[in-house]
Amino acid sequence: MLVKFYPNAYISSLADVNPGYFSARGIKGLILDLDNTIIPWRAGDFEPEIVNLIKEYKEAGLKLCVVSNAFNKRVTGLLEPLGIPWVARAGKPRRKPFVKALSILGSTAGETAIIGDQLFTDIFGGNRIGLYTVLVVPISKREFIGTKFVRVLEKIFLHKLAQKGVIEKPR
Numbered sequence: 001m002l003v004k005f006y007p008n009a010y011i012s013s014l015a016d017v018n019p020g021y022f023s024a025r026g027i028k029g030l031i032l033d034l035d036n037t038i039i040p041w042r043a044g045d046f047e048p049e050i051v052n053l054i055k056e057y058k059e060a061g062l063k064l065c066v067v068s069n070a071f072n073k074r075v076t077g078l079l080e081p082l083g084i085p086w087v088a089r090a091g092k093p094r095r096k097p098f099v100k101a102l103s104i105l106g107s108t109a110g111e112t113a114i115i116g117d118q119l120f121t122d123i124f125g126g127n128r129i130g131l132y133t134v135l136v137v138p139i140s141k142r143e144f145i146g147t148k149f150v151r152v153l154e155k156i157f158l159h160k161l162a163q164k165g166v167i168e169k170p171r
């Protein structure tokens, strides 16, 4: 059961992985979480580095889709200009939004990875349907009060995982 919470990799920032990291693992589609993964929580704009990164992934032929629990208005406003499809108000870790993302991406679960900053939504949800899961340290320390509480549990859990040595370190 607890295995479902293990990410395949744990990275300190998105710069720790690149398109080659994913293609080497047979991954064709990439699901991205939004808040605190590719944009600070509540921020209104993407950093230029993120815009470049998205471009780099697209040019490498990887298909991208954002799956976010945030409201539709926020997600649409941010993603439409970037030209990336999205699933908003996803209710992760439910399976449904991930299945929808797979159909948008046109890849199977085994050919798809997720990058997200939350163990109990992004990683657990991704593992439930068999994605390659990458946990990233959140961009910003600012977040929803409920998330702050969950972080305490997450910290304990990650410490245990590190002790067991079960997480793959990228590169």
Ligand SMILES: [Mg+2]
Pocket: 033, 034, 035, 036, 037, 116, 117, 118
């Ligand atoms: Mg997040």
